[in-house]
Amino acid sequence: xxxxxxxxxxARWPAVRPWLGVAVRLGLAAVWLFAGGSKVGDLAxxxxxxxxxxxxxxxxxxxxxxxxxxVELALGLLLLLGLATRLTAGVSAALxxxxxxxxxxxxxxGLAIDCGCFGSxxxxxxxxxxxxxxxxxxxxxxxxxxxxxxIWPRTPVSVDGWLTGDAPVEDDDE
Amino acid sequence: MSSRKGQKGAARVVREQLARxxxxxxxxxxxxxxxxxxxxxxxVGWSVYTSQRSDDFTPPTGSNEAGTGVVAGxxxxxxxxxxxxxxxxxxxxEQAAGPTLDQLISDGGVRVVYHPVAYLxxxxxxxxxxxxxxxxxxAAEGGRYRPYAKALFERQPPEGGAGLSDDELVDIAAATGxxxxxxxxxxxxxxxxxxxxxxxxxxxxxxITGTPTILVDGRPVADRSPEGIRAAVEAAGR
Numbered sequence: 001x002x003x004x005x006x007x008x009x010x011a012r013w014p015a016v017r018p019w020l021g022v023a024v025r026l027g028l029a030a031v032w033l034f035a036g037g038s039k040v041g042d043l044a045x046x047x048x049x050x051x052x053x054x055x056x057x058x059x060x061x062x063x064x065x066x067x068x069x070x071v072e073l074a075l076g077l078l079l080l081l082g083l084a085t086r087l088t089a090g091v092s093a094a095l096x097x098x099x100x101x102x103x104x105x106x107x108x109x110g111l112a113i114d115c116g117c118f119g120s121x122x123x124x125x126x127x128x129x130x131x132x133x134x135x136x137x138x139x140x141x142x143x144x145x146x147x148x149x150x151i152w153p154r155t156p157v158s159v160d161g162w163l164t165g166d167a168p169v170e171d172d173d174e
Numbered sequence: 175m176s177s178r179k180g181q182k183g184a185a186r187v188v189r190e191q192l193a194r195x196x197x198x199x200x201x202x203x204x205x206x207x208x209x210x211x212x213x214x215x216x217x218v219g220w221s222v223y224t225s226q227r228s229d230d231f232t233p234p235t236g237s238n239e240a241g242t243g244v245v246a247g248x249x250x251x252x253x254x255x256x257x258x259x260x261x262x263x264x265x266x267x268e269q270a271a272g273p274t275l276d277q278l279i280s281d282g283g284v285r286v287v288y289h290p291v292a293y294l295x296x297x298x299x300x301x302x303x304x305x306x307x308x309x310x311x312x313a314a315e316g317g318r319y320r321p322y323a324k325a326l327f328e329r330q331p332p333e334g335g336a337g338l339s340d341d342e343l344v345d346i347a348a349a350t351g352x353x354x355x356x357x358x359x360x361x362x363x364x365x366x367x368x369x370x371x372x373x374x375x376x377x378x379x380x381x382i383t384g385t386p387t388i389l390v391d392g393r394p395v396a397d398r399s400p401e402g403i404r405a406a407v408e409a410a411g412r
Binding site for chain 2: 040041042043044045047048051052054058062063065066067068069070071073074077083084087088091113122123124160163164
């Protein structure tokens with residue numbers, strides 16, 4: 001989005017923010033759709049990836065692992081549509097916090113696993129070092145996207161905006 | 175004058191209040207709908223997973239009692255080998271330490287249980303891990319598990335591709351002395367796919383998170399070299 005001849009520095013933010021918001025919303029949607037899509041083809045493997053964290057009983061891990069890809073796809077779709085954006089951003093943030101905590105705990109317990117964030121997952125082959133720090137930083141980046149939408153959920157081209165029927169810039173009270 | 179103005183103002187306040195109330199209600203309903211979508215998505219995942227699981231499986235001849243692997247030898251020390259036919263490290267293990275295990279079996283020192291797990295289905299476009307494991311079940315049914323497994327590792331396809339085709343799996347079987355037609359129909363009918371699933375699930379339940387994993391009398395072996403395996407077996411036999 002190019003803003004031609006901004007009148008003043010202060011005036012630029014209100015003009016840019018809605019479109020930045022769209023980019024953030026679609027970006028986070030893409031993250032979820034990609035994350036869910038990469039796991040949905042092999043639900044048992046997704047369950048094994050959860051089980052590899054060794055934080056819950058096997059059967060529960062398999063259920064969580066099977067449900068997670070579908071929840072991720074649903075989050076992606078809701079964000080794509082811009083429906084209940086603040087709530088979706090909140091759920092996204094909560095999930096990402098859980099993921100980060102999971103990775104930190106795996107790291108601190110000395111497990112050598114792949115986070116299973118975008119498919120794969122499970123224990124790493126001998127000699128391959130886990131990349132926990134990049135995984136955590138990446139998730140924190142996604143968390144920042146979710147945070148943006150929590151603060152400014154109103155974006156143009158969204159079902160939320162269409163339902164309310166008013167300009168997306170005003171009223172941040174919802 | 176002033177009272178009419180006040181009335182107008184009051185009407186505006188009421189209108190605004192009503193509008194706000196309406197907006198609030200709409201937000202609540204949208205939120206409820208979104209939460210419902212997320213919950214339903216989770217339940218769909220759960221039910222899809224449950225429906226994908228098959229309950230009945232038939233282990234091939236020569237399986238252990240739990241039906242989780244194919245047994246070779248009858249020595250006092252039990253060695254469990256968890257491997258995926260698509261896993262490069264498993265191929266290395268097979269080629270480096272496989273002959274050692276064969277030697278230990280024929281010396282009567284060990285009983286080896288081979289668990290052909292299908293952990294890496296996502297690393298091929300055709301679910302090669304499951305297909306090859308089920309094929310090894312067909313080979314075991316004909317009493318030729320080990321030669322077939324060795325041949326599969328020798329011909330191991332790269333990760334990320336389509337893997338070997340069913341025809342190639344049949345050709346390899348025929349080359350290792352297995353009846354071609356019987357093997358081909360066993361493979362096509364997916365006779366041992368439920369068994370593969372059982373093997374994989376039980377391995378996962380047993381805490382086997384990676385391949386290859388070698389257990390000697392239930393204890394994981396860190397050093398998977400021929401010497402390491404030999405040492406672990408000797409230590410367990412003492």
